[in-house]
Amino acid sequence: MQEINLSHKTNLLEQDPYSYQLQDVDSPELFHEMFPYSETPKIAFNYRHVPANMPDDIYITDTSFRDGQQSRAPYTTDQMVHIFKLLHKLGGDNGMIRQTEFFVYSKKDRLALEKCMELGYKFPEITTWIRANKKDFDMVKSIGVKETGILVSCSDYHIFHKMGLTRKQALDKYLGIVKECINAGLRPRCHFEDITRADFYGFVVPFASQLMQISQECHIPIKVRACDTLGLGVPYPGVALPRSVSGIIYGLQHYAGVPSDMIEWHGHNDFYKGVVNAATAWMYGASAVNCSLLGIGERTGNVPLEAMVFEYASLRGTMNGMHPEVITEIADYIKNETDYDLPPMTPFVGDNFNLTRAGIHADGMMKNPEIYNIFDTESILDRPPKVSVTNTSGVAGVAFWVNQYNKKLGLPAVSKNDPVVVKIYSWVCEQYDQGRITMISDEELEEQYKKCSRIE
Structure with missing residues (x-):
């Protein structure tokens, strides 16, 4: 029987949420009614609305040196250090650009990371993205990084067809990796890849719930990065899961107990919804939105960092210490020093913008x-x-x-x-x-x- 208790957050009586258990299915749930591969994806509505719940503290994280380098010629070490300095300048003393993540596999990337750490900036905090093995954990710990991203694909497209595992096998593997990460003295950031095609109640919520249980037992914060890998998220009210951005963020909080400051949205722009989806994630409870400078990223790109600077100012009425004039300096540097071909109609930074x-x-x-x-x-x-x-x-x-x-x-x-x-x-x-x-x-x-x- 579910209990009814007074919520100190809403000051309303609420039923304790149902505890969702892993559904270890025999065959993958691919939601082909929404994602018929021979047709464009469908947006289904179930008219279930969830409450807006913007956190007190919302901010931006950066992936320009990770996802942003996967779709263009790699930056040189000096270029990465210079861009890092500009990110620090843009984000201001309040840490509006809270973190940035680096690869650590090439000598060039490791050198850039080390040079950036030597600058001694509090913001953006330097984190990494690594393969899930002990060797990589030990490497980033020796560098001095405190947090690292770990890929934990969560849709059956990835679990069954890419990794050849069952849901139970994937869950056990991921939980083991997270524990290894914690044992290595690092804070895990779990990248829930392809969350907008995943079985939300059958895998995502049970997995996130177990992560929060580990977090409570170890007294180590564990972040959940909700990755809209193919840009399939939808911001409209009443959209059915797994495509509902508001439903995903609300569900992670309400059913899995993930606090706002441990939820991060990572979107792509395949259907032109990158920016609005990120803003929706903020509005419904995610503290962080993960972006890249000029939107440079896989395929159609990531959420443009400069766009979320202005989205923040529009939603909060203040820049909160950010220095938006640095956006022009960043765009000019990337165009002129790295030969990046920036489309002239790009908002805020393109030649034809104003x-x-x-x-x-x-x-x-x-x-x-x-x-x-x-x-x-x-x-x-x-x-x-x-x-x-x-x-x-x-x-x-x-x-x-x-x-x-x-x-x-x-x-x-x-x-x-x-x-x-x-x-x-x-x-x-x-x-x-x-x-x-x-x-x-x-x-x-x-x-x-x-x-x-x-x-x-």
Whole structure:
């Protein structure tokens, strides 16, 4: 019989949650009604809603040196150290970027980790991701790392088809690895791979419950990283498990007893839901969302770290000590120093992020930048709004460009009727009347500015 007790968190009478036991099935549960491989995945609703429960402390963790290096040319040691310094600068003294994880298998990665540890920063704390064996545990402990990630795949796709195990065998293997990790003096962070295709009540909850029991017995915190490996999570209310992000986070807390500060969401962007899923995880009880800089990661990428900086500010109304202007510094460094091809339309960091081409938009920007700029990008991101001059820019677009250039020279702003603006606009019109189809470059506009204003 279930007991009814007063919850000190909600101040309501609640039934003690049912204790879910491992369901050791003979054949894998692949949820083919939701995931028919020959069709696109289906979003099923059961209309079960769970309460929002944002933790007091929410923050960002980083995987730029782990997942972020799996889909691009590896960083050099010096590049990793420089990016680590920028992460520290961006996250601020309150540790909004709480942790970052490293590989430790190559000499280059280990050297970068050691150099970053020598900096003595409290944040981001350096953690690792390793194979689950004693040799690797001993290696990271000798380096001085206190926490490490361990892969514990939890869907039957992985348990049956990748590892060739039963659920009971997988559970026993994982629990043994976690105990070895604790015996080596490390805090385990269990990466529940493919949680959005896993049997939530038949495997995920019983496994997480046993982890919490071990944690209580050993007095060692054990984190659960809910990994949306294929980006199948859905943020909508009333979605059925295993795809419901809110259901997963609520279930880990309510049925498995995992506290908020031990829950971390790790998402991918295969269905364009990376950012909203991460925000949903925060809203329903996960303290941490795991991200990578510029969203660089496996396949379509991870949750962009810079996106969650602004998601935090939108939800909490403050940057809480973060320095968002460093985002521009990070993007410029990764583009220029590592030859990363950043798509120009990428929010916050792409070349076209706050660039307008339409003349009517430029005219509005001249009158009041709040009309078409999402916020004061110059003061917040150190990125003043820009215009590109084309055949659709109109005289307003040219005037906007001239005023931005004048600002660099310390000169006052001018109107659309200024002689220099009119002359440059006439030249632009001639270019397109003669059949030009490409954008006018800044260098060309600078040359015309000097000719028309007689500045040598």
